[in-house]
Amino acid sequence: MGEKKLRLGILGLGNMGSGHIKNIQEGKCPEIEITAVSDGKPARREWAKETLGQDFPCFATAEEMFASGLIDACLVAVPHYDHPKYVIECLERGIHVMCEKPAGVYTKQVKEMNAVAAKHPDVVFGMMFNQRTNCIYRKLKELVDSGDYGAIRRTNWIITNWYRPQAYYDSGDWRATWSGEGGGVLLNQCPHQLDLLQWITGLPKVVEAHLHFGKWHDIEVEDDVTAYFEYENGATGVFVTSTGDARGTNRFEIQMDRAKFIVEDGKKLFMEEFPMTEQEFSRTNTEPFGSMKCEQVEVETDGKNPKHAGVLNAFADAILHGGKLIARGEEGLRGLTLSNAMHLSAFLGKPVEIPFDDELYYNELMKRVKTSRRKTNVREVVAEVGNTFRGTESNK
Amino acid sequence: MGEKKLRLGILGLGNMGSGHIKNIQEGKCPEIEITAVSDGKPARREWAKETLGQDFPCFATAEEMFASGLIDACLVAVPHYDHPKYVIECLERGIHVMCEKPAGVYTKQVKEMNAVAAKHPDVVFGMMFNQRTNCIYRKLKELVDSGDYGAIRRTNWIITNWYRPQAYYDSGDWRATWSGEGGGVLLNQCPHQLDLLQWITGLPKVVEAHLHFGKWHDIEVEDDVTAYFEYENGATGVFVTSTGDARGTNRFEIQMDRAKFIVEDGKKLFMEEFPMTEQEFSRTNTEPFGSMKCEQVEVETDGKNPKHAGVLNAFADAILHGGKLIARGEEGLRGLTLSNAMHLSAFLGKPVEIPFDDELYYNELMKRVKTSRRKTNVREVVAEVGNTFRGTESNK
Numbered sequence: 086m087g088e089k090k091l092r093l094g095i096l097g098l099g100n101m102g103s104g105h106i107k108n109i110q111e112g113k114c115p116e117i118e119i120t121a122v123s124d125g126k127p128a129r130r131e132w133a134k135e136t137l138g139q140d141f142p143c144f145a146t147a148e149e150m151f152a153s154g155l156i157d158a159c160l161v162a163v164p165h166y167d168h169p170k171y172v173i174e175c176l177e178r179g180i181h182v183m184c185e186k187p188a189g190v191y192t193k194q195v196k197e198m199n200a201v202a203a204k205h206p207d208v209v210f211g212m213m214f215n216q217r218t219n220c221i222y223r224k225l226k227e228l229v230d231s232g233d234y235g236a237i238r239r240t241n242w243i244i245t246n247w248y249r250p251q252a253y254y255d256s257g258d259w260r261a262t263w264s265g266e267g268g269g270v271l272l273n274q275c276p277h278q279l280d281l282l283q284w285i286t287g288l289p290k291v292v293e294a295h296l297h298f299g300k301w302h303d304i305e306v307e308d309d310v311t312a313y314f315e316y317e318n319g320a321t322g323v324f325v326t327s328t329g330d331a332r333g334t335n336r337f338e339i340q341m342d343r344a345k346f347i348v349e350d351g352k353k354l355f356m357e358e359f360p361m362t363e364q365e366f367s368r369t370n371t372e373p374f375g376s377m378k379c380e381q382v383e384v385e386t387d388g389k390n391p392k393h394a395g396v397l398n399a400f401a402d403a404i405l406h407g408g409k410l411i412a413r414g415e416e417g418l419r420g421l422t423l424s425n426a427m428h429l430s431a432f433l434g435k436p437v438e439i440p441f442d443d444e445l446y447y448n449e450l451m452k453r454v455k456t457s458r459r460k461t462n463v464r465e466v467v468a469e470v471g472n473t474f475r476g477t478e479s480n481k
Numbered sequence: 482m483g484e485k486k487l488r489l490g491i492l493g494l495g496n497m498g499s500g501h502i503k504n505i506q507e508g509k510c511p512e513i514e515i516t517a518v519s520d521g522k523p524a525r526r527e528w529a530k531e532t533l534g535q536d537f538p539c540f541a542t543a544e545e546m547f548a549s550g551l552i553d554a555c556l557v558a559v560p561h562y563d564h565p566k567y568v569i570e571c572l573e574r575g576i577h578v579m580c581e582k583p584a585g586v587y588t589k590q591v592k593e594m595n596a597v598a599a600k601h602p603d604v605v606f607g608m609m610f611n612q613r614t615n616c617i618y619r620k621l622k623e624l625v626d627s628g629d630y631g632a633i634r635r636t637n638w639i640i641t642n643w644y645r646p647q648a649y650y651d652s653g654d655w656r657a658t659w660s661g662e663g664g665g666v667l668l669n670q671c672p673h674q675l676d677l678l679q680w681i682t683g684l685p686k687v688v689e690a691h692l693h694f695g696k697w698h699d700i701e702v703e704d705d706v707t708a709y710f711e712y713e714n715g716a717t718g719v720f721v722t723s724t725g726d727a728r729g730t731n732r733f734e735i736q737m738d739r740a741k742f743i744v745e746d747g748k749k750l751f752m753e754e755f756p757m758t759e760q761e762f763s764r765t766n767t768e769p770f771g772s773m774k775c776e777q778v779e780v781e782t783d784g785k786n787p788k789h790a791g792v793l794n795a796f797a798d799a800i801l802h803g804g805k806l807i808a809r810g811e812e813g814l815r816g817l818t819l820s821n822a823m824h825l826s827a828f829l830g831k832p833v834e835i836p837f838d839d840e841l842y843y844n845e846l847m848k849r850v851k852t853s854r855r856k857t858n859v860r861e862v863v864a865e866v867g868n869t870f871r872g873t874e875s876n877k
Contacts, residue, residue: 253769331759363727373649
């Protein structure tokens with residue numbers, strides 16, 4: 086190796102951890118070298134040795150890997166509950182850290198994590214929000230943030246194409262349990278959309294959510310969600326998700342004062358730019374049935390979507406050259422806030438204001454954890470990732 | 482005239498009444514002859530004489546027209562509150578009656594109307610649900626009702642393309658007031674979609690709605706609505722409408738056990754037919770990330786959409802030859818039930834079960850009517866209909 090590479094450890098060799106290893110092995114991250122891995126499960130360490138070499142440093146515990154001196158940075162890809170714990174360990178040891186989504190399961194623990202991060206500004210802390218690298222969402226954010234189109238009036242995201250059959254839920258005893266994941270579709274599949282939503286439109290002020298628990302599957306957590314938002318400026322929003330729709334939809338719409346945006350399937354961005362704001366038109370127009378004419382156009386983007394590898398490359402760049410992260414670690418709190426607010430609204434059966442009481446949420450969650458049933462007869466699937474990793478970008 | 486025509490009176494010469502007259506004059510209703518009209522406003526009767534001839538029977542009151550002996554049937558196109566009153570008068574006089582939407586403003590009065598209709602099965606009573614003639618919605622209903630696709634799991638209608646500028650609301654003192662219309666976008670613009678929704682998917686069991694009153698306009702009624710539904714079988718739904726989105730959306734999606742349907746803009750029907758029900762796939766599939774493959778296809782229809790004229794022609798056929806109506810008058814109650822349930826949910830700030838207490842709704846509405854402010858400085862617009870009548874199909 087000529088130039089210096091980032092020595093990266095992978096903590097957790099499930100679907101995501103193993104997917105990252107494949108990406109790096111395929112040469113997508115030229116400034117990163119995997120120098121150690123860690124997983125508590127012998128079968129997964131066995132897989133790592135087959136993949137990375139029989140002498141490759143495979144640790145049974147995170148602590149051994151952290152103490153090994155072999156890594157400068159760590160990618161945390163363990164089950165959600167443990168994200169903050171390991172991120173904090175890394176931060177305190179001066180190990181740069183990239184955290185898989187979600188940042189954690191409940192805001193209280195993520196705020197603790199962010200407090201530690203604030204004490205270690207020298208340690209680089211990133212979140213794996215790989216969908217922020219999608220040219221479509223980058224362009225949409227740029228347009229919304231530009232100030233050219235006034236304020237947001239309405240948001241609507243139907244993201245029901247997270248289909249999961251029962252076999253998915255039967256593939257791990259922690260899956261879709263209160264004690265193992267702390268939630269369902271909102272914690273496992275949707276963190277990307279919840280992050281993109283808050284990134285592009287900001288957080289709402291009020292959340293009212295209808296969650297259905299085990300509606301389409303034999304699980305104890307939510308697999309069907311319809312949420313209503315109200316934003317600070319009076320805008321409203323709708324968010325619908327499910328893992329039960331065999332052929333779902335991914336359609337995100339934003340209505341602004343001077344434009345309308347639609348993202349279809351995360352792949353196409355359509356826009357209608359109005360000649361003036363709706364307010365100005367309504368004030369000046371004299372025709373009872375008057376309306377503004379404009380064409381819907383497909384917006385051009387730079388076409389780039391480097392996904393997980395792009396997030397890791399920016400992480401390496403931030404560490405090695407002081408570059409900019411795709412998503413700062415602290416920002417993981419925001420999407421989780423939205424997710425927790427939806428859960429809390431459903432738990433309490435009423436609208437929830439943001440910020441809500443973190444302690445209350447924690448207590449409500451722990452009630453459910455106490456009576457949580459770990460599944461039996463699961464068929465553990467190791468690194469069942471190949472096409473799905475690239476296909477849906479979010480499988481744990 | 483060789484064969485016998487239906488002698489039709491038009492009650493109310495506002496946007497809708499005058500639009501129907503134009504349709505009939507253009508020869509779209511060969512079995513209908515307009516034989517009298519009635520409107521309380523002299524300017525509108527003047528317009529009628531200019532249009533239909535100086536000697537044409539133009540009455541200042543409905544009663545005079547009903548008693549004239551000149552009509553066998555009447556089209557009621559007066560402001561909403563008076564629909565049931567005039568329909569009842571017609572039914573009791575044996576005058577066949579076609580009622581413009583909505584059937585009325587509150588369910589209590591519409592139930593009274595339907596009770597009178599039940600006593601007069603010999604009098605033909607139809608509702609002007611012209612969007613039921615649209616080949617797209619007819620086909621969708623046929624497919625949903627076929628039984629081939631299992632149960633409905635999710636409905637989602639974004640119908641925000643009812644844009645109205647302030648000039649629209651300023652064009653009549655009764656417009657968008659509690660006392661004049663008894664509601665806003667739900668009573669005036671949306672009755673078509675509310676009817677189509679109940680016609681195709683059935684009525685929900687629970688409705689929770691967020692209404693915003695005078696949000697985008699200087700009016701006292703709702704111009705922004707987000708509603709959440711739960712159906713008897715556990716399915717959920719979302720309904721979003723507004724008159725404030727300069728360039729809105731009309732997109733209706735239904736997810737069923739074995740198919741997904743999307744109607745875009747009332748013009749195209751797309752479908753994905755699954756190889757088996759989601760339940761069967763989930764039960765038999767063993768791949769954690771397994772999913773069913775299928776293509777989205779555009780569904781062919783008969784291409785016909787005879788709109789208002791089609792509804793009137795079926796009405797004439799029912800009277801003259803015993804044919805079938807597009808929509809029976811009694812069915813107007815169903816869409817109004819949905820609309821009133823949304824209002825009631827917003828008035829009470831909680832979910833409402835269907836059926837709800839009609840008396841409670843009436844009392845809540847009357848509270849608002851009592852403090853309703855009739856607008857001043859309105860610029861009355863007569864028969865400002867031309868392109869909008871055909872364009873959006875619902876302007877009053």
